[in-house]
Amino acid sequence: MNLAKVVGTVVATRKEQSMEGLKFLVLQNVDLDGNPRDGFVVAADAVGAGVDEIVLYATGSSARQTVMTDKRPCDAVVMAIVDNWETGGDFMYKKGVND
Amino acid sequence: MNLAKVVGTVVATRKEQSMEGLKFLVLQNVDLDGNPRDGFVVAADAVGAGVDEIVLYATGSSARQTVMTDKRPCDAVVMAIVDNWETGGDFMYKKGVND
Amino acid sequence: MNLAKVVGTVVATRKEQSMEGLKFLVLQNVDLDGNPRDGFVVAADAVGAGVDEIVLYATGSSARQTVMTDKRPCDAVVMAIVDNWETGGDFMYKKGVND
Amino acid sequence: MNLAKVVGTVVATRKEQSMEGLKFLVLQNVDLDGNPRDGFVVAADAVGAGVDEIVLYATGSSARQTVMTDKRPCDAVVMAIVDNWETGGDFMYKKGVND
Amino acid sequence: MNLAKVVGTVVATRKEQSMEGLKFLVLQNVDLDGNPRDGFVVAADAVGAGVDEIVLYATGSSARQTVMTDKRPCDAVVMAIVDNWETGGDFMYKKGVND
Numbered sequence: 001m002n003l004a005k006v007v008g009t010v011v012a013t014r015k016e017q018s019m020e021g022l023k024f025l026v027l028q029n030v031d032l033d034g035n036p037r038d039g040f041v042v043a044a045d046a047v048g049a050g051v052d053e054i055v056l057y058a059t060g061s062s063a064r065q066t067v068m069t070d071k072r073p074c075d076a077v078v079m080a081i082v083d084n085w086e087t088g089g090d091f092m093y094k095k096g097v098n099d
Numbered sequence: 100m101n102l103a104k105v106v107g108t109v110v111a112t113r114k115e116q117s118m119e120g121l122k123f124l125v126l127q128n129v130d131l132d133g134n135p136r137d138g139f140v141v142a143a144d145a146v147g148a149g150v151d152e153i154v155l156y157a158t159g160s161s162a163r164q165t166v167m168t169d170k171r172p173c174d175a176v177v178m179a180i181v182d183n184w185e186t187g188g189d190f191m192y193k194k195g196v197n198d
Numbered sequence: 199m200n201l202a203k204v205v206g207t208v209v210a211t212r213k214e215q216s217m218e219g220l221k222f223l224v225l226q227n228v229d230l231d232g233n234p235r236d237g238f239v240v241a242a243d244a245v246g247a248g249v250d251e252i253v254l255y256a257t258g259s260s261a262r263q264t265v266m267t268d269k270r271p272c273d274a275v276v277m278a279i280v281d282n283w284e285t286g287g288d289f290m291y292k293k294g295v296n297d
Numbered sequence: 298m299n300l301a302k303v304v305g306t307v308v309a310t311r312k313e314q315s316m317e318g319l320k321f322l323v324l325q326n327v328d329l330d331g332n333p334r335d336g337f338v339v340a341a342d343a344v345g346a347g348v349d350e351i352v353l354y355a356t357g358s359s360a361r362q363t364v365m366t367d368k369r370p371c372d373a374v375v376m377a378i379v380d381n382w383e384t385g386g387d388f389m390y391k392k393g394v395n396d
Numbered sequence: 397m398n399l400a401k402v403v404g405t406v407v408a409t410r411k412e413q414s415m416e417g418l419k420f421l422v423l424q425n426v427d428l429d430g431n432p433r434d435g436f437v438v439a440a441d442a443v444g445a446g447v448d449e450i451v452l453y454a455t456g457s458s459a460r461q462t463v464m465t466d467k468r469p470c471d472a473v474v475m476a477i478v479d480n481w482e483t484g485g486d487f488m489y490k491k492g493v494n495d
Contacts, residue, residue: 001321001339001373003307008131008186010102012155015179016145016165024100024155024179026131026186032305032323032337040131042100042155046313046370056309056321056339061160061259061358061457062372066313069370073145073168073178075161076100079370080312080321087305087323107230107285109201111254114278115244115264123199123254123278125230125285139230141199141254160259160358160457172244172267172277174260175199206428206483208399210452213476214442214462222397222452222476224428224483238428240397240452259358259457271442271465271475273458274397298420298438298472300406329404329422329436343412343469353408353420353438358457359471363412366469376469377411377420384404384422 001056003082004029006049010042018072025049025078027057032085034093043076044069052099056080100155102181103128105148109141117171124148124177126156131184133192142175143168151198155179199254201280202227204247208240216270223247223276225255230283232291241274242267250297254278298353300379301326303346307339315369322346322375324354329382331390340373341366349396353377397452399478400425402445406438414468421445421474423453428481430489439472440465448495452476 008026023045046066063077084094107125122144145165162176183193206224221243244264261275282292305323320342343363360374381391404422419441427433442462459473480490
């Protein structure tokens, strides 16, 4: 999984029928300091994530292992909202503190 | 999923039999400003996208989760035509305005 | 799918038994002008492609969606021989003309 | 599979229900000398790995081939803790010696 | 598939139970001249490859399409030992000659 920040949303009315009802989020990848790093992706939302939240997303066939994305042409899904992470014993990010 | 612009088409008469009837689109990846960024891909079209439209495409096994691509050797599919996206509360792209 | 030129062949007599009978092609990726770009891959041939032909290849599990590659440890397959492609209304490549 | 060092953990209370009970590890990729190299990933833990251990992780659908990750939206899993590796006849890393 | 040279082995006693008995090889990617190029990977061995041999390996779900790797958390497998390859009508590598 990768760490990313929700930075926006995509609207698409003409789409594969099975994609109806899914929300598309624009995700900016972040590094271990929580800063933006190269690359963004558009992912379906399986957990009700909001703009500015830091999330985990899964890609590939694993992105279809949720009730919302099962058997759909979806290759990226937000499957967790991050509370915090630590490396080297230090909190590098805490939700509500580093946002 | 990734954002891309449809910039062309590929014709291939000799192909795996199961690929008959599929339309191959040339997709140029775009960044969050809608400008071209490195990399292009050839994708099957599942939504009737046309040249110059901005689309979402899915890759890998997820590209086979449409009626048109099911069980075919297809690893990229256009599964939505983008109306708009916004980041930071601003519309970065609106179909018909930024084209 | 990606555009590539068939530039060679690989011979391997000791291999997974299920790979018997498959032809391995060396593919050089090409850009939209038909020029070589970074990266090559070895793919199984599902369409009888020959050296110097421009082809489309699929990767990942989609590479197993042909009769020749079904259930085999094969992650890239040539599934179409390209006749031509156009971008911006111009033919960028025509088989027999730009070769 | 890739070699990586466990450098931290991620906590996420709001997540896809099927991800309950999984531990998320932050993995820093390492080169063949055991030094950090570009890129990190967040992986589920299937073997009880601890911080500072060198591990092997698998990605994609293969990351779901463990009891803990089966049918879950998980695209990376730690599936082995490394004791040592050698290249050119020399041990490049030995657990407990090069840590 | 990719071309690589077997440059070493990895030992891991604590691992997912299903991985018991598999041999882990360190593979250095090679270019079409047989020289090392960026990147290495750890792959399971399905063909009895030895150090210094040039091999083909498959990744992703295709890496599980061998008897030895079926249903295991393994995302890369050596599935062939290369005898030779040619590009432009010239042998670029012959086993036993260019090693």
